[in-house]
Amino acid sequence: MTFTLWLLLWFCGVTLAQDGFPQTEVATETGSCFPDMCKFLKEFGAMKEKQEAMETRQKETENQVLELKKKDASNIAFSAATGGYGHTEPFSTDTTLIYRRVIVNVGNAYNQHTGIFAAPVPGIYYFTFFYHAGGSQLVNLTLMKNNEIVVTVYDHKSSHDGADNGGNAAFLQLQQGDQVYVRMSANSHVWQNDYITTFSGALLRPQDFTFLQRCGGTLCPTRLFDYNIAPTGVFVAPVRGIYYFSFFYHASGLHPSNLHLMKNSEIVVLSSDQQTSNDGSDNGGNAAVLELQQGDQVYLQLVANNHVWGNNYHTTFSGFLLHQV
Missing domain, CATH: 1.10.287 (Helix Hairpins)
Structure with a gap:
């Protein structure tokens, strides 16, 4: 220019300076x-x-x-349940467990057809998985990173235990393209439906560690039965965003337990255990990533004629904002 x-x-x-021009020109x-x-x-x-x-x-x-x-690119989060109904077939080889019912899939990094999450960007990720199963069958699930074992959950079969619940969680440092999935060992099984056997994960950043409720002037998780913290037991989303929720319970095996994680009036995921006369106690829980609008309500619903053990430590309800949208 x-x-x-x-x-x-x-x-x-x-x-203007060319020769041959008269002065007048x-x-x-x-x-x-x-x-x-x-x-x-x-x-x-x-x-x-x-x-x-x-x-x-x-x-x-x-x-x-x-x-x-x-x-x-940094907004990555998913939750999925197995879908279907009934126990999985006892495969003769190790099998990748496929979670077909997608609850949320921000970033589309989870593949509901293969059951595999592929990291779209490098970072620190958090994963949880939970299962429900009949007590008369073996359960053996492993959280895998590529071909490496990360954490496992296991339960023996028992002739007098009606049902089992379990799960595990891990933080993982992933590179772009790393794959994370749940592997079910040969001859083991889980119970499938839209709510009870789940797999969730999210990319974390420093600001992600913000719990939903405050107590004593500091940030801390909400305890379901501490009504000084949450008199209604209901979380109301202050902003539109992607949130992560988890709950765990302890209960006597002499009574049935059935807890639902609810979004407004809809069941998101659940955890339950049958009553048995020979099982001293039960533990269970579940988790989900949810996209909430401002004002949406999330809470735990205890089904009629079921119970959990209430104190300051065993039965808990926690959550945090992953990121605003």
Whole structure:
């Protein structure tokens, strides 16, 4: 652009200085052509300033788009349940457990057809998995990172235990493309439906560690039966965003237990155990990632004629905001 401007000035000067023009012609040329050239150069300069301003705005827009893409790339979270109904077939080989009912899949990094989560960006991720199963069958599940065992959960079969619940969790540092999934060992099983056997995960950042309720002036998880903290037991979303919730319970095996994690009036996931005369106690829990609108309510619902053990430690309800949307 600068080169073109200087070229025009040079051309104008050369034109006016050429030999062979009489003095009167030069004066005429100066009076008629040179003012037009000055006007052109002014317009040309104004156009140049406008173009530079447009280039600046375009650069700012490109930077904003890059920031938005970077932000979207860090919003990764999913929850899924096995779906179907009934226990899985006892496969003769180790099998990847497929969670077909997708509860939420922000970033689309979880594949409901293969049961595999593939990390879209490097980072620290948090994963949980829970199961329900008949007590008369073996349960053996493993959280896998690529081909490596991360954590496991296991329960022996028993002739006098009606049902079992279990789960585990882990933080993992993943590179882009790393795969995380739940492997079910040969000849073991779980119970399938839309709520009870689940797999969840999320990409964490420093601001993610914000629990939903406050107690004693510091951030801490909500205890389901501590009504000084949460008199209603209901969490109300303060902002639209992606949230993570988990609950765990302890109960006597002499009574049935059935807890539902509810979003408004809908069941999200659940955990239950049957009553048995020979089982001293039971433990269970579940977790889910939820996309909530401002004002949505999340709470635990204890089904009629069921029970859990209530104290300050055993039966808990926790959650935190992953990111706003």
